[in-house]
Amino acid sequence: xxxxxxxxxxxxxxxxxxxxxxxxxxxxxxxxxxxxxxxxxxxxxxxxxxxxxxxxxxxxxxxxxxxxxxxxxxxxxxxxxxxxxxxxxxxxxxxxxxxxxxxxxxxxxxxxxxxxxxxxxxxxxxxxxxxxxxxxxxxxxxxxxxxxx
Amino acid sequence: xxxxxxxxxxxxxxxxxxxxxxxxxxxxxxxxxxxxxxxxxxxxxxxxxxxxxxxxxxxxxxxxxxxxxxxxxxxxxxxxxxxxxxxxxxxxxxxxxxxxxxxxxxxxxxxxxxxxxxxxxxxxxxxxxxxxxxxxxxxx
Numbered sequence: 001x002x003x004x005x006x007x008x009x010x011x012x013x014x015x016x017x018x019x020x021x022x023x024x025x026x027x028x029x030x031x032x033x034x035x036x037x038x039x040x041x042x043x044x045x046x047x048x049x050x051x052x053x054x055x056x057x058x059x060x061x062x063x064x065x066x067x068x069x070x071x072x073x074x075x076x077x078x079x080x081x082x083x084x085x086x087x088x089x090x091x092x093x094x095x096x097x098x099x100x101x102x103x104x105x106x107x108x109x110x111x112x113x114x115x116x117x118x119x120x121x122x123x124x125x126x127x128x129x130x131x132x133x134x135x136x137x138x139x140x141x142x143x144x145x146x147x148x149x
Numbered sequence: 150x151x152x153x154x155x156x157x158x159x160x161x162x163x164x165x166x167x168x169x170x171x172x173x174x175x176x177x178x179x180x181x182x183x184x185x186x187x188x189x190x191x192x193x194x195x196x197x198x199x200x201x202x203x204x205x206x207x208x209x210x211x212x213x214x215x216x217x218x219x220x221x222x223x224x225x226x227x228x229x230x231x232x233x234x235x236x237x238x239x240x241x242x243x244x245x246x247x248x249x250x251x252x253x254x255x256x257x258x259x260x261x262x263x264x265x266x267x268x269x270x271x272x273x274x275x276x277x278x279x280x281x282x283x284x285x286x287x288x289x
Contacts, residue, residue, distance in 0.1 A: 010247045010260060011268065012288050030251075030258075034270050034286055035220070037206070039198065050176045050219035052284050053272070073178055074256060074272045074281035082173035083217065 001149050004124035005029050006142060012114075014121055025123055028096040028131065030054060031067045032123075038111060044100065048086050057090045058100075065103055068095030102130050109133055122146065174215040181284040182230055183207070183223045194223075200288045202267055222287045225267075236263045237283050241271055256281055 005025045007014035013033045016026060035051035043049045043065065049056045053073050057066040068090065072078040081089040098106070110133055113121060118135035120142045125131050136142035183189040192209035197220065199205050204222055211217040224233050240246070240261035249258040251272075259271040268286040273279075 013260075013286070015247060015249050015258075015260065037198065037220075037287070038289055040220075048176075050178075052181075052220065052222055052270070053282065069251075069254070070178070071254060074254065074274070080175040080178050082175045084173050 001124040001126050001146075002129065004122050004146060006146070007121045007123065008139075009117070009119045009121070014114075024092060024096040025125060025131070026096075027054070027068050027094075028098065029123060030069055031056070031096075032110065036107070038107070048083055055095075057086060057095070059087075063100045065098050065100060066090045066092075066095040067098065096131075098131055106131055106133065124149075174211050174213045174217055176217040176219045177209045177211055177221070178219070179282070180209055180219075180221050181223055182228070182233055183226050184229050186226045189221075189223070198287070202285075202288055204267065204285045204287055206287055222284050224285055233283075236267075237261075237269055237271060237280070239263065240269050241273075260286070 006017040194207040246261035
């Protein structure tokens with residue numbers, strides 16, 4: 001796998017076990033933990049969607065979503081970028097780039113995974129650059145999977 | 150101590166972009182308190198969903214009529230700004246919480262619970278030692 005984030009369940013959501021790494025997948029994890037809604041369709045239909053502390057930019061010409069953290073929500077000195085400026089604002093360092101089809105497949109799997117109530121999970125980018133997830137019943141099991149991948 | 154952008158849009162209700170020296174309207178920010186159902190009226194709130202704890206997701210619009218929106222999860226309407234602050238401080242002081250550092254942004258993300266088990270997301274600014282943002286976490 002190219003990248004991974006180990007996660008631990010805390011009640012209804014999963015949070016990162018790797019606090020010091022902030023690779024692009026982390027933006028995705030943050031979005032899933034507080035801002036993603038199963039019924040949300042607007043991120044597929046609109047170029048820009050703002051949430052509590054995340055944003056999603058949909059690049060329709062290449063069918064990619066860029067999911068990032070809305071830094072202006074925590075720092076009032078940072079201006080909110082307007083929609084005209086947004087395509088220039090977004091890049092692969094301040095957001096997680098994911099193919100739209102990959103996102104749709106991922107959230108189906110993620111929703112099922114969450115229902116299983118497993119205490120650990122990883123979100124990872126596989127060798128084909130697709131983002132995937134897997135649940136585990138123990139931290140050791142998760143670490144073994146990562147080691148043997 | 151607190152930046153109150155989570156209660157009301159701190160800047161002008163017609164906040165303009167200054168990133169590219171343009172004067173385009175921007176999407177709302179903050180705005181998680183809707184005390185007595187009136188605090189968010191300038192944003193023409195549209196109810197999107199209600200969760201199992203009776204928390205509500207609203208779609209808020211920039212008051213300029215530009216159609217620029219943001220999803221905001223809102224504290225119960227009977228909670229005043231002072232009550233929200235009190236409950237957040239109670240939650241953050243309790244033992245039942247999870248702390249996730251986000252060093253890139255100089256903040257801690259804290260997941261904590263009020264006494265009536267409402268999950269709250271709190272962003273704590275490490276250097277300023279202040280609360281940067283807090284809002285209730287919608288449960289699906």
